[in-house]
Amino acid sequence: MNGRRGAAITPGNSVNRFTLCVPRRDIYVGESQAEARAVLQHALSQGYRGIPPEALITGSVDEVTEKFRPFGEIGYTEILVRHLTNDQPKVLGSLERLAAVRAARA
Numbered sequence: 001m002n003g004r005r006g007a008a009i010t011p012g013n014s015v016n017r018f019t020l021c022v023p024r025r026d027i028y029v030g031e032s033q034a035e036a037r038a039v040l041q042h043a044l045s046q047g048y049r050g051i052p053p054e055a056l057i058t059g060s061v062d063e064v065t066e067k068f069r070p071f072g073e074i075g076y077t078e079i080l081v082r083h084l085t086n087d088q089p090k091v092l093g094s095l096e097r098l099a100a101v102r103a104a105r106a
Contacts, residue, residue: 023071024080027057028090029064029097036060043084056084061097065104072105 026049030036036058044053057067071079081098083091 028084029094061100
Protein backbone atom coordinates (compact mmCIF):
# COMPACT_ATOMS: atom_id res chain seq x y z
CA MET A 1 0.00 0.00 0.00
CA ASN A 2 1.44 3.34 -1.05
CA GLY A 3 -0.97 6.16 -0.14
CA ARG A 4 -1.77 8.95 -2.60
CA ARG A 5 0.64 11.17 -4.47
CA GLY A 6 0.30 14.94 -4.37
CA ALA A 7 1.99 18.29 -4.04
CA ALA A 8 2.26 20.82 -1.25
CA ILE A 9 2.59 24.57 -1.71
CA THR A 10 5.11 26.09 0.68
CA PRO A 11 5.73 29.75 1.62
CA GLY A 12 7.05 31.65 -1.37
CA ASN A 13 4.77 29.69 -3.72
CA SER A 14 7.27 26.94 -4.40
CA VAL A 15 5.86 23.47 -4.89
CA ASN A 16 7.40 20.51 -3.12
CA ARG A 17 6.49 17.06 -4.36
CA PHE A 18 5.77 14.41 -1.81
CA THR A 19 5.06 10.79 -2.45
CA LEU A 20 2.70 9.86 0.33
CA CYS A 21 -0.46 11.37 1.76
CA VAL A 22 -2.04 9.18 4.41
CA PRO A 23 -5.38 9.80 6.13
CA ARG A 24 -5.54 9.18 9.88
CA ARG A 25 -8.50 7.70 11.66
CA ASP A 26 -9.20 6.84 15.26
CA ILE A 27 -10.41 3.26 15.36
CA TYR A 28 -11.17 0.15 17.34
CA VAL A 29 -11.58 -3.28 15.75
CA GLY A 30 -13.61 -5.29 18.22
CA GLU A 31 -14.10 -8.99 18.76
CA SER A 32 -17.72 -8.23 17.89
CA GLN A 33 -19.90 -5.27 17.03
CA ALA A 34 -21.15 -5.15 20.62
CA GLU A 35 -17.65 -5.17 22.11
CA ALA A 36 -16.52 -2.42 19.71
CA ARG A 37 -19.61 -0.37 20.57
CA ALA A 38 -18.81 -0.71 24.30
CA VAL A 39 -15.26 0.58 23.74
CA LEU A 40 -16.60 3.45 21.65
CA GLN A 41 -19.21 4.40 24.25
CA HIS A 42 -16.59 4.34 27.01
CA ALA A 43 -14.28 6.59 24.99
CA LEU A 44 -17.11 9.02 24.21
CA SER A 45 -18.22 9.09 27.85
CA GLN A 46 -14.71 10.26 28.73
CA GLY A 47 -14.93 13.12 26.19
CA TYR A 48 -12.75 11.42 23.58
CA ARG A 49 -10.58 14.16 22.07
CA GLY A 50 -13.60 16.21 20.99
CA ILE A 51 -13.81 14.27 17.72
CA PRO A 52 -17.34 13.81 16.38
CA PRO A 53 -18.48 10.18 16.86
CA GLU A 54 -19.26 9.82 13.16
CA ALA A 55 -15.57 10.41 12.37
CA LEU A 56 -14.51 7.41 14.46
CA ILE A 57 -14.27 3.94 12.92
CA THR A 58 -15.32 1.01 15.08
CA GLY A 59 -16.82 -2.41 14.59
CA SER A 60 -16.01 -6.02 13.93
CA VAL A 61 -13.41 -7.04 11.33
CA ASP A 62 -16.09 -7.16 8.63
CA GLU A 63 -17.57 -3.79 9.61
CA VAL A 64 -14.21 -2.00 9.74
CA THR A 65 -13.27 -3.56 6.40
CA GLU A 66 -16.42 -2.03 4.89
CA LYS A 67 -15.79 1.35 6.54
CA PHE A 68 -12.26 1.42 5.07
CA ARG A 69 -13.52 0.51 1.56
CA PRO A 70 -14.23 4.14 0.45
CA PHE A 71 -10.61 5.09 1.12
CA GLY A 72 -9.43 2.44 -1.34
CA GLU A 73 -12.03 3.51 -3.88
CA ILE A 74 -10.56 7.02 -4.02
CA GLY A 75 -6.99 5.75 -4.22
CA TYR A 76 -5.69 5.53 -0.67
CA THR A 77 -3.72 2.41 0.11
CA GLU A 78 -2.62 3.24 3.67
CA ILE A 79 -4.47 4.58 6.70
CA LEU A 80 -2.66 5.73 9.82
CA VAL A 81 -4.62 4.63 12.89
CA ARG A 82 -4.86 5.59 16.53
CA HIS A 83 -6.84 3.39 18.88
CA LEU A 84 -9.79 4.69 20.90
CA THR A 85 -8.49 3.07 24.05
CA ASN A 86 -5.23 2.96 25.97
CA ASP A 87 -6.11 -0.43 27.49
CA GLN A 88 -3.11 -2.44 26.28
CA PRO A 89 -4.82 -5.84 25.92
CA LYS A 90 -7.65 -4.20 23.95
CA VAL A 91 -5.20 -2.31 21.72
CA LEU A 92 -3.20 -5.48 21.04
CA GLY A 93 -6.38 -7.37 20.20
CA SER A 94 -7.55 -4.57 17.93
CA LEU A 95 -4.17 -4.55 16.16
CA GLU A 96 -4.38 -8.28 15.61
CA ARG A 97 -7.85 -7.92 14.14
CA LEU A 98 -6.66 -4.93 12.08
CA ALA A 99 -4.29 -7.34 10.32
CA ALA A 100 -7.37 -9.31 9.27
CA VAL A 101 -8.94 -6.08 7.98
CA ARG A 102 -5.83 -5.38 5.91
CA ALA A 103 -5.78 -8.93 4.56
CA ALA A 104 -9.42 -8.61 3.55
CA ARG A 105 -8.65 -5.36 1.72
CA ALA A 106 -5.70 -6.84 -0.21
